[in-house]
Amino acid sequence: MSHSAAPQPMTARRSGPLRGEARVPGDKSVSHRALILGALSVGETRITGLLEGQDVLDTGKAMQAFGAQVDRVGEGEWVVHGVGVGGFAEPAGVIDCGNSGTGVRLIMGAMATTPITATFTGDASLSRRPMRRITDPLAEFGAQVTDREGGLLPVTIRGAADPVPVRYRTPVASAQIKSAVLLAGLNAPGETVVIEAEPTRDHTERMLAGFGATIRTDITDEGRVITLQGRPELQAQPVAVPRDPSSAAFPVAAALLVPGSEITVPGVSRNPTRDGFYVTLADMGADLTWTNDRIEGGEPVADLTVRHGPLRGVTVPAERAASMIDEFPILSVVAALAEGPTVMNGVAELRVKESDRIAAMADGLRANGVTVEDTRDSMTVHGMASVPGGATVATHLDHRIAMSFLVLGLVSEAPVDVDDGGPIATSFPDFLPLMRGLGAQIG
Ligand SMILES: O=C(O)C1=C[C@@H](OP(=O)(O)O)[C@@H](O)[C@H](O)C1
Numbered sequence: 001m002s003h004s005a006a007p008q009p010m011t012a013r014r015s016g017p018l019r020g021e022a023r024v025p026g027d028k029s030v031s032h033r034a035l036i037l038g039a040l041s042v043g044e045t046r047i048t049g050l051l052e053g054q055d056v057l058d059t060g061k062a063m064q065a066f067g068a069q070v071d072r073v074g075e076g077e078w079v080v081h082g083v084g085v086g087g088f089a090e091p092a093g094v095i096d097c098g099n100s101g102t103g104v105r106l107i108m109g110a111m112a113t114t115p116i117t118a119t120f121t122g123d124a125s126l127s128r129r130p131m132r133r134i135t136d137p138l139a140e141f142g143a144q145v146t147d148r149e150g151g152l153l154p155v156t157i158r159g160a161a162d163p164v165p166v167r168y169r170t171p172v173a174s175a176q177i178k179s180a181v182l183l184a185g186l187n188a189p190g191e192t193v194v195i196e197a198e199p200t201r202d203h204t205e206r207m208l209a210g211f212g213a214t215i216r217t218d219i220t221d222e223g224r225v226i227t228l229q230g231r232p233e234l235q236a237q238p239v240a241v242p243r244d245p246s247s248a249a250f251p252v253a254a255a256l257l258v259p260g261s262e263i264t265v266p267g268v269s270r271n272p273t274r275d276g277f278y279v280t281l282a283d284m285g286a287d288l289t290w291t292n293d294r295i296e297g298g299e300p301v302a303d304l305t306v307r308h309g310p311l312r313g314v315t316v317p318a319e320r321a322a323s324m325i326d327e328f329p330i331l332s333v334v335a336a337l338a339e340g341p342t343v344m345n346g347v348a349e350l351r352v353k354e355s356d357r358i359a360a361m362a363d364g365l366r367a368n369g370v371t372v373e374d375t376r377d378s379m380t381v382h383g384m385a386s387v388p389g390g391a392t393v394a395t396h397l398d399h400r401i402a403m404s405f406l407v408l409g410l411v412s413e414a415p416v417d418v419d420d421g422g423p424i425a426t427s428f429p430d431f432l433p434l435m436r437g438l439g440a441q442i443g
């Protein structure tokens with residue numbers, strides 16, 4: 001289901017110190033994978049801390065459409081009764097993945113080696129995003145694909161009746177491509193291999209291992225070589241979803257920027273394939289303290305304390321981009337208030353997210369008085385002591401653009417408006433109450 005069509009304008013105003021505990025929601029990437037692997041295993045998978053954002057709810061509905069039983073039994077607590085690898089049934093209707101690139105791409109992979117047919121759609125944003133990066137490798141397994149010109153949704157996939165395993169080198173750094181190939185490889189006999197030049201988030205590999213698949217990662221001269229043995233019997237497992245470092249980035253950035261602030265974020269994922277934003281903030285001189293490092297549900301987590309303080313501009317190296325790919329919008333807001341320029345390199349993938357995030361951030365920052373330069377694959381933000389603000393920003397159905405500019409409005413001289421905050425519910429449904437609870441003037 002797509003989010004409600006009526007736009008929800010929102011405004012953020014200059015706020016006093018932010019204080020308190022930010023209990024951000026469950027990790028979106030881990031939540032999608034918990035539902036999908038639960039559906040592909042035998043037995044009962046009990047998930048706690050699931051993100052109840054629209055993207056993940058759409059994946060839950062899709063898993064039901066493919067024959068799994070998916071039940072909400074409490075707040076963030078879900079139970080999945082799976083059908084086993086190769087057990088997906090043909091869905092009766094179209095699979096609408098709403099706004100979610102992760103949802104549609106991972107589910108395409110999960111069904112592509114089972115002899116059933118499914119048609120996938122999404123909202124206006126998802127319908128502009130490239131799908132051949134997924135369907136090309138799925139065709140190598142033997143799936144038959146019909147799509148719209150340019151490889152756009154709607155896409156119909158006829159799953160392979162006699163799948164063959166695939167050896168695939170990802171053409172861009174993308175955990176969605178890697179994960180789609182691995183999920184397809186589950187029902188192909190023999191070894192499926194994915195080679196990635198740059199490491200990307202590794203939740204699929206971790207969770208597959210946790211569910212009993214034979215999977216290994218070798219670090220070689222070509223990069224990471226991930227080898228999965230096909231046709232395992234996945235065993236249902238309890239999954240404790242850590243808090244999402246990509247969602248935490250918004251209250252963290254707000255606390256760094258609003259004078260006098262100090263907040264804590266408990267139990268946030270510190271997976272090294274996701275920590276580039278926090279590494280960059282540390283380079284900028286941010287006051288971040290991590291305590292109580294531990295492993296929960298196979299993922300490293302820790303508690304984070306953030307205090308306001310001065311920040312300096314930095315150059316973010318291209319090889320760090322994948323580990324903070326969803327945090328560049330909020331980093332560019334932080335950069336607008338740092339001393340000197342911040343240069344972000346190797347970020348061309350931002351152009352094919354929920355919006356063209358380089359264009360959306362550059363346009364919105366300029367409208368609010370910030371100097372920005374952009375090229376096809378880089379962005380430079382010139383920091384200033386105080387940002388004028390006062391503009392209305394077009395969010396293009398992109399939750400992270402909306403949240404980023406609402407954070408800017410907490411420190412700019414004049415309020416910042418966003419034309420539509422509705423999509424925030426895809427990843428962070430309690431963003432407004434959480435931020436208000438810390439003292440943010442936002443609504
Ligand atoms: O695998 C995932 O869960 C995700 C991978 C990333 O996309 P790409 O694989 O397209 O880089 C990221 O932007 C997205 O929010 C979540």
Ligand SMILES: C=C(OP(=O)(O)O)C(=O)O
Pocket residue numbers: 099100101102103326353354400427
């Ligand atoms: C890119 C994102 O998500 P997806 O690709 O799943 O739509 C995101 O959440 O920033």
